[in-house]
Amino acid sequence: MVYAPRQFREDRAEVLQAAMRTIQFATLVLSGADGPEAVHLPLIVKDSPGGLRLEGHVAVGNPFWKLAGRGGAALAVFQGPQAYVHPGWYETKRQTGKVVPTWNYVVVHARGSLTVERDPDWLLRHVTELTALNETGRAEPWAVTDAPSDYVAALTRAIVGVSLAVSNLEGVWKLIQHHPDANRQGVIAGLSASARSGDRDVATLMQAREDGRGAEQPS
Secondary structure (H helix, E strand, O other): OOOOOHHHEEOOHHHHHHHHHHHOEEEEEEEEOOEEEEEEEEOEEEEEOOEEEEEEEEEOOOOHHHHHOOOOEEEEEEEEEEEEEOHHHOHHHHHOOOOOOEEEEEEEEEEEEEEEEOOHHHHHHHHHHHHHHHHOOOOOOOOHHHOOHHHHHHHHOOEEEEEEEEEEEEEEEEOOOOOOHHHHHHHHHHHHOOOOHHHHHHHHHHHHHHHOEOEOOOO
């Protein structure tokens, strides 16, 4: 279970799934004979008749899929925007000086059982869907069918699909929700002015929470 004090915990399935779809890239972890093993890959979030699934693929030369083929519990970690919080942005610093730095971040943990997919039709459907998700909206979107079919077939033989049947979802939205309003606004202003895009992304998330204050909050 991910550690999350109550004020930072996010349990709403629609929020967690939306975050996973936005982040897309994840760290997938399994426990092997020599300890934890991990791969880093994009995962497609899919609602299926059997429940929520995460689908991805690895190279056939990657030994991870053989470990996945043995079954067992797996963990997919989606790391969202994150940023260092400078204490000087807090109004409390000017009032009492009793402040320290912290780190704001968003993360989703998806746990479940992992299976391997080697069926050529499954793999072709998977890479077609993954491509379409990321090409949508481009001026000249690329499609799998743009490449020669024999070339695509050869490449799909070089990958192995992995599918995680999700049994538990947890999220942490650590955005200094517990701080006074003046501190939160100071951090938003500081992060918004940063040259780092990740800092500005965190500021956007914080501002969205401010805009939504008074609405239902995570339990």
